Structures are given as C-alpha cells and as structure tokens.
Amino acid sequence: MPERKWKNWVNNNMRLILEAKNINIKKRGREILSVEHFGLREGEIVAVIGPNGAGKSTLLQVLALLQQPATGQVLFHGQVAGKNNALEYRRRMAVVFQEALLLNTTVFNNVAQGLKLRGADKKLISGRVGLWLERLGVSHLAGRMPSFLSGGEAQRVNIARAMALEPEVLFLDEPFTALDYPTRISLLKEMGGILKESRTTVFFVTHDYNEIPYLTDDTVVMAGGGVRHRGSASQLFAGGFEEVFKSYYQSSY
Ligand SMILES: Nc1ncnc2c1ncn2[C@@H]1O[C@H](COP(=O)(O)OP(=O)(O)OP(=O)(O)O)[C@@H](O)[C@H]1O
Numbered sequence: 280m281p282e283r284k285w286k287n288w289v290n291n292n293m294r295l296i297l298e299a300k301n302i303n304i305k306k307r308g309r310e311i312l313s314v315e316h317f318g319l320r321e322g323e324i325v326a327v328i329g330p331n332g333a334g335k336s337t338l339l340q341v342l343a344l345l346q347q348p349a350t351g352q353v354l355f356h357g358q359v360a361g362k363n364n365a366l367e368y369r370r371r372m373a374v375v376f377q378e379a380l381l382l383n384t385t386v387f388n389n390v391a392q393g394l395k396l397r398g399a400d401k402k403l404i405s406g407r408v409g410l411w412l413e414r415l416g417v418s419h420l421a422g423r424m425p426s427f428l429s430g431g432e433a434q435r436v437n438i439a440r441a442m443a444l445e446p447e448v449l450f451l452d453e454p455f456t457a458l459d460y461p462t463r464i465s466l467l468k469e470m471g472g473i474l475k476e477s478r479t480t481v482f483f484v485t486h487d488y489n490e491i492p493y494l495t496d497d498t499v500v501m502a503g504g505g506v507r508h509r510g511s512a513s514q515l516f517a518g519g520f521e522e523v524f525k526s527y528y529q530s531s532y
C-alpha cells in the first residue's frame with residue numbers, strides 16, 4: 280500500500296464537470312446500465328470497482344460520449360451533450376484502455392497524433408510530446424516502433440498519448456491490469472503524482488482494489504448495471520473485501 284494519504288482537496292462546492300442523468304442502456308432486450316444520477320466534480324479522481332459485467336466500462340463510455348444511451352442525458356460543464364457538440368466535448372477528454380492500441384508509426388508520432396488531429400502547431404506538438412514522454416519515463420523510446428516495445432513500455436506510451444492532450448477528464452479502463460506486478464506498482468505510483476499535480480479529473484475503472492489508494496480514496500461500487508455505493512475506499516475495505524462485496528455480487532447475478 281502506498282504511504283501517501285490523499286488529501287481530499289476536492290470540495291462539494293466545486294463545479295460538476297460531468298453529470299449523467301437517468302441513463303438507461305439495453306442490449307438484446309436486457310438492461311445493462313441504469314444510473315439515475317452520477318456526477319464528477321472538477322479535479323476529482325474516482326475509482327470504479329465491481330464484478331465482471333457490472334456496467335463499469337459501459338458507464339465510462341457513456342460519460343466519455345463514446346456510447347449514446349437510449350434514454351437520459353450526459354452534461355459536460357452543465358451543457359447537455361448532443362450531436363452538435365459531442366465531438367467538441369470528446370476532444371476535451373481522453374480514454375486509456377487496457378490494451379495499448381498504438382499506430383504502426385514511431386512512439387513520438389503516436390503521442391503526437393491526437394494533437395495533430397486537433398490542429399496544434401508543430402512547436403506545441405514537439406514540446407508537449409517531449410514533456411509527456413519524459414514524465415512517463417519513455418523519452419528514450421521516441422523513435423521506436425510499437426512492435427519493439429514491452430507491454431509496460433507500450434502502456435506508458437499509451438498514457439503519454441492521452442496526457443499530451445491535457446484532457447479535462449481522463450478515463451482509465453483497467454490500464455494497469457495486463458502489466459506485471461513491479462511494473463504496475465511503479466507506474467501506479469508515478470501516475471498518482473502526475474494526476475494530482477495536473478489536477479486532472481479522472482474516472483478510473485479497476486478490478487483490483489489494491490490499485491485504488493495509489494490514485495485516490497473516492498470509490499464507486501457498481502453491480503448489476505447500477506451504482507450501488509460511493510465512499511471512501513479505506514472505510515469500504517476496513518471490514519474486508521468479501522463482506523463488502525457479498526451483497527453487491529449477489530445482486531448482479
Ligand atoms: N454490445 C453488447 N451487446 C450485448 N451485451 C453487451 C454489450 N456490451 C456490453 N454488454 C453487456 O453489458 C454488461 C456490462 O458490460 P460492461 O462491459 O460495462 O461491464 P464491466 O463492468 O466493464 O465488466 P468487466 O469487468 O468484465 O470489464 C455485461 O453483461 C455485458 O455482457
């Protein structure tokens with residue numbers, strides 16, 4: 280467990296950056312997500328846990344405006360996201376998935392790609408890419424092709440690519456799961472520092488509750504397509520993992 284104790288510097292007066300209201304998603308006649316209300320405040324880092332199929336990735340995709348719910352609304356800075364503004368809002372967010380899906384070009388170009396698409400000039404791109412490769416400890420790999428990277432290196436590049444966009448909201452969908460234990464811990468420690476310092480708002484999905492304290496204490500438990508609990512991870516786990524989850528796991532099947 281990390282030694283750092285998170286100061287909860289996000290207070291309730293801070294503005295909501297993302298809000299989901301009355302969201303409902305059905306697939307093949309089955310309800311897979313039903314969330315009455317979920318909010319993320321500016322600068323907040325929220326960990327999201329729950330069993331397989333709980334709806335974690337689906338909620339992430341709805342909030343990141345990658346999947347449109349059948350009913351309900353997502354608000355970004357208080358504005359309802361719709362066809363007219365979804366692309367603009369999506370460009371102010373970034374998503375990191377478990378698999379680092381890198382393009383078949385150099386590490387530098389991979390990290391630069393999103394900025395190029397946003398029309399950034401060359402000077403800004405090279406400065407930003409250099410900074411984030413450095414911060415993720417992969418500057419020496421700038422000229423390398425993705426097929427010559429280890430899993431840990433590729434995921435560092437993947438995260439640098441997201442952070443180079445300096446997103447207002449960063450979505451992480453189990454990005455550390457495929458990494459070996461020492462690589463996972465060192466990257467988690469570094470990310471804890473980077474995210475706090477950059478004050479990025481983060482929605483962090485993980486299977487492994489041991490990862491949570493490296494990034495935050497604020498935890499959401501999902502099961503059966505719904506948000507079942509939100510609170511402090513340390514309090515949540517004080518009574519033991521199995522006890523806490525017994526009812527949630529049962530309710531999801
Ligand atoms: N395109 C789809 N068609 C049918 N069912 C789907 C589809 N996408 C997701 N589901 C179902 O929705 C439920 C929620 O899926 P989701 O991927 O959000 O879960 P999760 O909590 O992220 O799970 P995991 O921990 O395995 O990643 C699952 O039961 C899944 O099978």
Ligand SMILES: [Mg+2]
Pocket residue numbers: 335336337
């Ligand atoms: Mg998932």
